[in-house]
Amino acid sequence: MTDFNLLTIDCQASDAPQRLVQSLRDTGFAVLTNHPISAGEIADVYAGWEAFFASDAKFDYLTTPETQTGYFPFKSENAKGYSKKDLKEFFHVYPHGPVPADLEAMTRDFYDKLVALGRAMLSWIEDNSPEDIRALFSEPLPQMLDGSSMNLLRILHYPPQDPEDAHSGAVRAAAHEDINLITLLVSGSAPGLEARDAKGNWHEVPCDTGMITMNIGDMLQKASGGYYPSTTHRVVNPKEGQNVSRYSMPMFLHPRPDVRLDADYTANDYLQERLREIGLKG
Ligand SMILES: O=C(O)CCC(=O)C(=O)O
Numbered sequence: 001m002t003d004f005n006l007l008t009i010d011c012q013a014s015d016a017p018q019r020l021v022q023s024l025r026d027t028g029f030a031v032l033t034n035h036p037i038s039a040g041e042i043a044d045v046y047a048g049w050e051a052f053f054a055s056d057a058k059f060d061y062l063t064t065p066e067t068q069t070g071y072f073p074f075k076s077e078n079a080k081g082y083s084k085k086d087l088k089e090f091f092h093v094y095p096h097g098p099v100p101a102d103l104e105a106m107t108r109d110f111y112d113k114l115v116a117l118g119r120a121m122l123s124w125i126e127d128n129s130p131e132d133i134r135a136l137f138s139e140p141l142p143q144m145l146d147g148s149s150m151n152l153l154r155i156l157h158y159p160p161q162d163p164e165d166a167h168s169g170a171v172r173a174a175a176h177e178d179i180n181l182i183t184l185l186v187s188g189s190a191p192g193l194e195a196r197d198a199k200g201n202w203h204e205v206p207c208d209t210g211m212i213t214m215n216i217g218d219m220l221q222k223a224s225g226g227y228y229p230s231t232t233h234r235v236v237n238p239k240e241g242q243n244v245s246r247y248s249m250p251m252f253l254h255p256r257p258d259v260r261l262d263a264d265y266t267a268n269d270y271l272q273e274r275l276r277e278i279g280l281k282g
């Protein structure tokens with residue numbers, strides 16, 4: 001029925017790097033199990049941030065267009081080309097940005113572990129890419145993260161749905177591609193994430209607790225001359241009878257700003273252009 005061959009990768013298996021690269025090449029996505037971040041730690045981070053979104057303290061961390069750090073209130077971002085704002089609130093964690101004191105140690109540690117995992121995954125991609133594709137990279141992929149302060153951990157909360165919003169055509173996250181090199185998406189607390197295949201059919205991405213979904217972003221698609229696809233994805237509204245909050249945590253791995261992606265763009269040129277398109281920058 002489907003040729004969308006999204007693989008679940010046991011990170012401890014000897015053929016894990018090859019299977020990862022195959023799944024990414026075929027679908028732009030892969031699901032990681034047996035990775036180094038424990039289910040207990042993921043649950044603790046979710047619990048801490050759930051309490052944060054439920055409190056008014058979040059308004060002390062309001063973001064600004066200049067910083068892009070901190071708290072983004074409900075309905076502040078739209079996907080490229082969409083006028084309706086997504087039905088989500090979120091918090092951007094950067095090394096140079098604030099984190100609430102009671103969550104700081106845990107969140108920074110979690111951030112570092114996700115960056116380390118991202119670097120390992122970029123090494124697997126680098127080592128398993130054909131010679132002619134590697135030749136396109138301006139430097140080895142894991143090295144593109146060296147000295148980068150642009151890696152972004154986004155903590156997302158999609159509140160239970162207001163029927164008016166659903167009626168207006170707004171969705172939790174409209175169809176989009178990620179801007180960065182690769183994304184590590186710590187599995188959502190409820191279903192909803194879908195990826196689109198080349199024919200335009202949507203496929204549910206599995207979200208078992210503790211798993212981490214990985215996907216290619218536009219920067220790696222660009223740097224690989226299109227060899228790795230930056231697959232369009234979205235988060236659909238909850239089904240009737242399942243109208244509960246959904247939480248998820250994507251880590252967007254970004255190169256140093258000066259890294260050259262192709263003849264036309266450095267990472268920074270590209271990021272600034274894209275932020276204007278999604279309404280986060282004027
Ligand atoms: O919440 C999710 O599962 C996906 C979020 C996402 O795609 C994004 O923030 O770019």
Ligand SMILES: [Fe+2]
Pocket residue numbers: 176177178233
């Ligand atoms: Fe995304």
